[in-house]
Amino acid sequence: MVAQDLKKFTTPIFPFTAIVGQEEMKLALQLNVIDPKIGGVMIMGDRGTGKSTTIRAIADLLPEIEVIKDDPFNSHKSDLDLMGNDVKNAIERGETLETALIKIPMVDLPLGATEDRVCGTIDIEKALTEGIKAFEPGLLAKANRGILYVDEVNLLDDHLVDILLDSAASGWNTVEREGISIRHPARFVLVGSGNPEEGELRPQLLDRFGMHAEIRTVKDPVLRVKVVEERTSFDQTPLLWLQNYEVQQQELRDKIVAAQKLLSSVELDYNLRIKISEVCSLLDVDGLRGDIVTNRAAKAHAAYDGRDKVTINDIEKIITLCLRHRLRKDPLESIDSGDKVSKVFKEVFEIED
Structure with missing residues (x-):
C-alpha cells in the first residue's frame, strides 16, 4: 500500500492556523x-x-524529526542528551545506524x-x-x-x-x-x-x-457562530480544509523552524534582565524560576519574530503568561493575578496605559 493511500486512513487533524481566538x-x-x-x-x-x-x-x-530506526526512545543521531544508552554504545563501537523520519x-x-x-x-x-x-x-x-x-x-x-x-x-x-x-x-x-x-x-x-x-469561552455570538461553522465544515470535508490551509501551515512551520535556529543567538540586555527581576521581586514571586522562565520566553518570542534582540514589547507579550501562576493567592484581593502582573510590569518599565 502506498503512503498516499495510508494518508486516507489517518484521522485528519484540525489545522493549527485555522483555530479562531485563544491567542x-x-x-x-x-x-x-x-x-x-x-x-x-x-x-x-x-x-x-x-x-x-x-x-x-x-x-x-x-516538521518531522529524524530518529534512530526502531529505537524506543526516538534517539537523536548525534545529540548525546537525546539518545538512549544502546545507541550511545553502538556509536562508540563505530556502527552505522539507520535513521527514519517520524x-x-x-x-x-x-x-x-x-x-x-x-x-x-x-x-x-x-x-x-x-x-x-x-x-x-x-x-x-x-x-x-x-x-x-x-x-x-x-x-x-x-x-x-x-x-x-x-x-x-x-x-x-x-x-x-x-x-x-x-x-x-x-x-x-x-x-x-x-x-x-x-x-x-x-x-x-x-x-x-x-x-x-x-x-475563556467566547462571548461574542458572531465569533461563536464562526467557530461552530468552521468545525462543522471541517468535519464534513476535512481533506479540502487541509488543502486550503496548507500554505498558512507551511509558513508557520517555517517560522517556528527559523526561530529554533535563531534562538541561541538572541540577546537580552542587562538592564531589561534587571527590570524583569524587579517585577518578580515586587510581585513577591518565590524562588528564581519566574525570572529564568521570563528571560527564556522573551528570547523565544524575539526569535519567533525573527529578531536577535529582545525588546520591551517581547517581554510585555509573555510576562503575564510566565508569572501569573506564581503569585501568592490572597483570598481578600479582588484584582486578577494576570492584571496584577500587567500593572507592576507597566510601573517598572514605565509604560503608560
Missing part, C-alpha cells in the same frame, strides 16, 4: 516548541474551549495511568536469570523529543505530576527496581490542561510549569 494558548504552545526548556504550559479554562484540539494541532503542524510524538497520558505505565518497568526475573537489563519503556520514553499532554492534570495523582515535572525539567527519566537502575532521555514539552472548577493544582506543582495560559 494566549496558541502563543504559549508555540514558544514552548521553539524552546522546550521554558518548561511546558498549563492551560486552564472552561470545558469545550478547544484545548485538546489546539494541542493536537500544534503537534501535527511541526512525526513529532504526541503522547496522551490517561488519567488512570500507573507509575509503571508512565516510567516503564524492569523485568527483574529476566535481569536475574539472563543477566540483562530487560526494560519495558513507558510513556516518558515514547514522549522523548515530542509533546506529552495531560488532560485534567489537576485530577492526576500528585506523585505522578511530580514525576512528569521532574522528567520535563531534567530531560531524563530514571527507573529503579530492586537495586537495578535504568536511565533514559525524556525531553518533551509538557502540556497540562484542566478546568479550575474541578480544583486547583497545588502551588508547588503549578510553579513548576513554565507558562500558564487561561482560556
